[in-house]
Amino acid sequence: MKVTELAKAKINLTLDILGKRDDGYHEVEMIMQSIDLTDQMVFTLTDEPKITIECDVSYVPTDERNLAYKAAKLLQQKFAVDKGVHIVLNKKIPVSAGLAGGSSNAAATLRGLNQLWQLNVTIDELAELGSEVGSDVPFCVYGGTAIARGRGEKIERITKAPPMTILLAKPQISVSTAVAYQNFSMDKILKKPDTKAVISAIQNQDPQAICHHLGNVLETATFAMHPEVEKLKEQMKSFGADGVLMSGSGPTVYGIVLKEKRAMRIFNALRGFCNEVFLVRTV
Numbered sequence: 001m002k003v004t005e006l007a008k009a010k011i012n013l014t015l016d017i018l019g020k021r022d023d024g025y026h027e028v029e030m031i032m033q034s035i036d037l038t039d040q041m042v043f044t045l046t047d048e049p050k051i052t053i054e055c056d057v058s059y060v061p062t063d064e065r066n067l068a069y070k071a072a073k074l075l076q077q078k079f080a081v082d083k084g085v086h087i088v089l090n091k092k093i094p095v096s097a098g099l100a101g102g103s104s105n106a107a108a109t110l111r112g113l114n115q116l117w118q119l120n121v122t123i124d125e126l127a128e129l130g131s132e133v134g135s136d137v138p139f140c141v142y143g144g145t146a147i148a149r150g151r152g153e154k155i156e157r158i159t160k161a162p163p164m165t166i167l168l169a170k171p172q173i174s175v176s177t178a179v180a181y182q183n184f185s186m187d188k189i190l191k192k193p194d195t196k197a198v199i200s201a202i203q204n205q206d207p208q209a210i211c212h213h214l215g216n217v218l219e220t221a222t223f224a225m226h227p228e229v230e231k232l233k234e235q236m237k238s239f240g241a242d243g244v245l246m247s248g249s250g251p252t253v254y255g256i257v258l259k260e261k262r263a264m265r266i267f268n269a270l271r272g273f274c275n276e277v278f279l280v281r282t283v
């Protein structure tokens with residue numbers, strides 16, 4: 001028996017940090033949005049209770065360090081499952097990019113194994129379990145448009161954002177999420193995102209207003225470590241993207257482009273100096 005799931009990447013329309021918590025994490029408020037950049041995952045049932053992963057990208061770990069493995073192990077233990085799974089992971093989402101690639105693989109594993117192992121767990125329960133794997137996993141279980149609070153695991157689903165064309169550019173560097181949060185400092189915030197204004201813009205299905213109010217307080221921390229990310233943001237703006245922001249802890253920078261025709265031109269301009277460029281849409 002086989003089950004196939006698509007794991008969608010996310011971008012942060014806003015990322016605000018409200019304070020540091022006693023558990024070492026940061027209290028956040030973020031508007032998250034799924035995009036149609038997806039990894040494909042095929043889950044095959046095995047009689048042996050082993051979890052095995054094969055992946056077409058050599059530098060993604062296929063052992064217990066893989067977030068999909070962690071999610072599978074968690075379900076197997078929690079529900080005393082005596083079967084196993086072989087997971088084939090076809091990666092399209094760039095790794096360590098700020099696009100929640102690993103988290104969305106973990107979320108797709110929870111959804112896929114719920115079917116494969118016939119667990120009948122609700123989507124809310126899957127999201128709650130996902131928070132044990134990582135802060136971005138609960139959002140990825142649901143997908144769509146949502147506000148994430150707490151350390152990112154408390155999800156409030158909201159009206160879907162209007163369809164938007166988005167360019168993603170990932171420089172050839174990786175950013176550790178933990179290091180970006182460590183380097184964040186409240187008094188270095190340049191511009192707080194206006195979360196409420198973005199929520200209203202989503203409710204009003206107004207892409208222009210969404211572009212106007214985007215904001216991510218982790219930009220300062222990542223830009224200080226990697227000035228090329230800030231430069232990329234400036235370039236994307238100068239090429240004519242309507243709203244430009246770093247996603248998550250970076251280094252991917254995205255640009256919302258309101259006129260479809262202009263998107264292709266900016267895509268080609270970015271390809272001139274950045275080899276990981278994607279043209280995607282909100283889902």
Ligand SMILES: C[C@](O)(CO)[C@H](O)COP(=O)(O)OP(=O)(O)OC[C@H]1O[C@@H](n2ccc(N)nc2=O)[C@H](O)[C@@H]1O
Nearest residue numbers: 024025026028134135136137151152177178181248249
């Ligand atoms: C940057 C974002 O991707 C934005 O969506 C998320 O906040 C990060 O989510 P994630 O990658 O699932 O993060 P986790 O795997 O839970 O945490 C990685 C590390 O980031 C830091 N971390 C993460 C989330 C949070 N609210 N505060 C933190 O300080 C912690 O040092 C943690 O050890």
Ligand SMILES: Nc1ncnc2c1ncn2[C@@H]1O[C@H](COP(=O)(O)OP(=O)(O)OP(=O)(O)O)[C@@H](O)[C@H]1O
Nearest residue numbers: 066067095096097098099100101102105136177248
């Ligand atoms: N299934 C997976 N896919 C990609 N990377 C994974 C996976 N499982 C574990 N990893 C490891 O996780 C680390 C972060 O990769 P990932 O692509 O999830 O980062 P990210 O997009 O920045 O995540 P986030 O936006 O949630 O912070 C990498 O070091 C990678 O080796």
